[in-house]
Amino acid sequence: MGKTLKTIVGLLVLLIVIWAIYQLSSTRPAQEEASLEPIRVGLIESLSDAGSVAINDAVQMALSTVLPNQDKVEFVRENVTCDAETFNQAFDRLTSDKGLVFLVDVSCPMLEGKSFLSAQTAGLPVLTLSPFDAEMASSGLLFSTVPSGASQQAFAARLARELGNERMAILSSALEENLMAAFPELGGHIVGSEIVEAGATDVRGDLATFEGTNPDVLVLSFDEADTFAAALAQIAETDLFVDVLASKSLLPADGLDLASVSREGLFLFLFDLTRGDQAFKTSFAAATGGEPGVYAAQVFDAIQTLGMMLKDLEARSADVSGASIAESLKELSFDGASGTIAFDAIGGVEGGYDTYAFTDGELTQMVVTQNESPDAVDETPVVSDTTE
Numbered sequence: 001m002g003k004t005l006k007t008i009v010g011l012l013v014l015l016i017v018i019w020a021i022y023q024l025s026s027t028r029p030a031q032e033e034a035s036l037e038p039i040r041v042g043l044i045e046s047l048s049d050a051g052s053v054a055i056n057d058a059v060q061m062a063l064s065t066v067l068p069n070q071d072k073v074e075f076v077r078e079n080v081t082c083d084a085e086t087f088n089q090a091f092d093r094l095t096s097d098k099g100l101v102f103l104v105d106v107s108c109p110m111l112e113g114k115s116f117l118s119a120q121t122a123g124l125p126v127l128t129l130s131p132f133d134a135e136m137a138s139s140g141l142l143f144s145t146v147p148s149g150a151s152q153q154a155f156a157a158r159l160a161r162e163l164g165n166e167r168m169a170i171l172s173s174a175l176e177e178n179l180m181a182a183f184p185e186l187g188g189h190i191v192g193s194e195i196v197e198a199g200a201t202d203v204r205g206d207l208a209t210f211e212g213t214n215p216d217v218l219v220l221s222f223d224e225a226d227t228f229a230a231a232l233a234q235i236a237e238t239d240l241f242v243d244v245l246a247s248k249s250l251l252p253a254d255g256l257d258l259a260s261v262s263r264e265g266l267f268l269f270l271f272d273l274t275r276g277d278q279a280f281k282t283s284f285a286a287a288t289g290g291e292p293g294v295y296a297a298q299v300f301d302a303i304q305t306l307g308m309m310l311k312d313l314e315a316r317s318a319d320v321s322g323a324s325i326a327e328s329l330k331e332l333s334f335d336g337a338s339g340t341i342a343f344d345a346i347g348g349v350e351g352g353y354d355t356y357a358f359t360d361g362e363l364t365q366m367v368v369t370q371n372e373s374p375d376a377v378d379e380t381p382v383v384s385d386t387t388e
Contacts, residue, residue, distance in 0.1 A: 038071060038073055040075075041076070041306070042076050042078070042100050042102070043077045043078070043106070044077075044087070044091065044106065048081065054292055055293075055295055057284070057288045058300045059303060061284060062302075063303060066304040073310070076097060076100060080108070082111050083111070084111060084114060087108065087114055088113075091119070095121075101124070101325060102124065102126075103124055103125070104126075104128075104302060104303070105128040105130065106129060108129075108130070109129035109298075114128075114130050114132075120139045122322075124141065125141045125322055129146050129295060129302065130146070137348075138346075140326055140330075141326055142347045143347040144348055145301045145302045145341060146295065146349075146351070147273065147351030153179035154179075155271065156179055157186055159269070159271060160217045160243070161187065163245075163269065165188065165217035166216060167188070167189050167213070167214060167216050168191065169210040169213060169215035169217070170192070170218075171207070171218065171219070172193070172195060173196060173221065173223045175193070191215050192210050192215065194209055203227070204234050207240070210240065211239060218235065220232075221246065222250060225250050225252040226252070232256075242265075242267075243267045244269065245269050246271075248354075262358065267357070272294065272355075272356070273352075273354075274354050275292045276292050276297030276338060280337035284296065297336070301336035304336055304341075305329070312331070312332065
């Protein structure tokens with residue numbers, strides 16, 4: 001009887017083991033298949049906007065070159081026009097999609113009035129080309145591969161110091177708080193700051209306030225190209241001997257005769273968001289037959305960021321969620337086409353810039369070395385370059 005009982009118990013144990021092995025083998029493929037399910041990513045584009053051609057080219061180039069794991073992504077696409085109402089409607093449609101885990105916005109970088117509130121409410125991380133304020137950034141869900149206005153002002157401060165300047169005056173359409181904070185931190189001094197009215201074309205009175213303060217660099221920051229052109233001409237009328245520093249985006253669309261607003265003792269330096277490193281420019285030309293416009297490199301890096309994030313989540317076998325994606329983005333750091341991509345505490349990047357000097361009657365790209373004179377590295381005139 002005891003022997004029979006042992007036999008029965010042994011058979012039961014064997015059956016249990018066989019059943020467990022069967023269950024494990026039958027569920028494992030389903031689990032593996034689930035882990036390979038593509039994540040759903042919202043992609044907002046502006047395919048019909050004439051100014052977005054270079055951006056769209058960069059998106060397509062990036063999708064085919066730096067997103068090798070496209071099978072891991074199911075894009076839910078929205079095509080918008082560059083007005084805030086259309087954008088926000090498309091954005092809200094995407095955020096109402098419960099299956100989405102991430103949003104990538106490569107539309108209309110300079111569009112004001114974009115609202116990211118619905119994504120914050122839904123807990124969706126957003127990678128965008130557009131600026132966002134500190135309050136929105138506090139959610140920890142907003143990221144951008146385009147340097148913020150604050151970052152661009154910090155770069156202007158560094159450039160001024162690298163050019164050897166110590167005393168800065170600022171003529172602008174709005175208070176440049178970050179520039180005024182960054183320059184003294186680098187050992188410089190702010191000797192004056194004047195705010196001009198929107199659309200102003202006569203700034204002689206504002207310039208007169210600087211003449212007794214002995215600035216060696218004058219930063220121009222306006223909302224309109226006409227104000228910039230007028231300011232340059234009127235600076236040439238003064239006795240100021242300064243480096244003039246401004247964003248290249250202020251050049252009028254029809255160009256600017258810089259020679260007509262220059263004189264001895266007045267030096268013009270412009271900076272712009274980088275159009276990409278040489279490797280990117282070469283690849284872009286091969287893929288599209290053209291040169292990358294402004295934001296093309298930053299768009300390329302946005303798609304590259306998506307690919308790097310997916311690779312990171314896969315390597316860590318992390319559950320895909322808004323929280324895990326945001327955490328992955330915060331830890332990413334890589335050399336992109338537009339510079340180092342490493343998101344700071346508010347989701348921004350330091351970014352890369354191209355700098356130009358007006359020398360010998362032409363605007364040439366340059367390299368600036370700490371406390372040394374700028375060296376021209378590309379003698380090709382770019383004054384007539386109006387690709388923005």
